[in-house]
Structures are given as structure tokens and as C-alpha cells.
Amino acid sequence: LVWGWYMHRLAMVEVAEPNPGHHALAALAGEVAALTLITQNVDDLHERAGSPHVLHLHGHIARFHCNECGAAYYLQPEDRVASLPPVCHLCNGYVRPSVVWFGEMLPDRVLTAAWRAAEQCDVFLVVGTSGIVYPAAQLPIVAHNHGAQVVEINTEPSMLSESVDYVLLGPSGQILPDVLAELGSRRS
Incomplete structure (x- = not known):
């Protein structure tokens, strides 16, 4: 059931297109000295829009690893249609998408890089988040x-709205x- 759900989500991600917000962030990366894009999304829309440096806090749905030994796997599309996940050839554990599941720790390397970027930035854009998922919700506070300067862009106020410098309400796209x-x- 879980494998099928993730493979359905992956199929949806593969046909999705970056929106104008994704493209604007990619363009911004070319206009500033440095831009680290930190995302809680598990898709690759930022990369497909052209963003060069993306940190995926919650992993990446199109990457796979063994749940037991951690071995990385590349799965061909035909390997993803089975009703059960593939079995690791090293330890016989199940292969799963490389996304963070409830109760799991975020990848240490990614979280450390995100924290460092938040500490060193001049401007921190908070885009399209509820501000309730930690430790991601702490990053704007660290930056501030x-x-x-912390700018929130959201369709409605979030848990972070009162602690940021600017709030712009509306669709990020x-x-x-x-x-x-x-x-x-x-x-100009």
C-alpha cells in the first residue's frame, strides 16, 4: 500500500511542471552572489526550473535506498510498477523512496547545510509553508x-508571520x- 502510494506520487511529480515561482527563484539565483534554496518538498521542480543549489530537507521522492542497510538504488520506471517494493541485493531489506517518514530524523548533512545557510544569509525568503514543521520552521528564526531580513510569501498568514520582517500574501507563482x-x- 505504501509503495503504491509513493509510486503514484512519483508519477504525478514526473509530469508536473515548475510554476512561475520556481522559475523566479531560479532566475534570482543568477542575480545574487549566492542563493541556497532549502525546500521541504520532495520533488525536483526547483532543479527542473534551473535552481543550482537545492537542499531537500525531507528527501527526494525519485531517489531510493534500502531501508535496512542504506544502499542507494536507481530504479528504472518498469521497476516501480510492482505492487511490492524491490528487495535489496545486499541484505534483502526493502528498497524505499529516500524521503523522511514521520518520526525519522532529517538527513544530518542537509540539515547542517541548511542551518549554516540560514546563519549566513542576508535575506531569507519563507515561501509556501505553514511554519509548524520543525526543525524547518526554526530556520527563518535562525536567519533573523x-x-x-526575513520575508514570508504565503497564501495566508502562518505560524511564522508575526516573527518575520515582511509578509506578502498571495500565490508564490x-x-x-x-x-x-x-x-x-x-x-536598472
């Missing part, structure tokens, strides 16, 4: 405590291109 255009006009 280290002197960054509309607001992010507008922000990028405004930055471009100020540079």
Missing part, C-alpha cells in the same frame, strides 16, 4: 537572529515573479 521584476527595476 543572525541579522537577516504570482508574487515571486513580481518580486524579481521589482528587484530588476531597482537595479
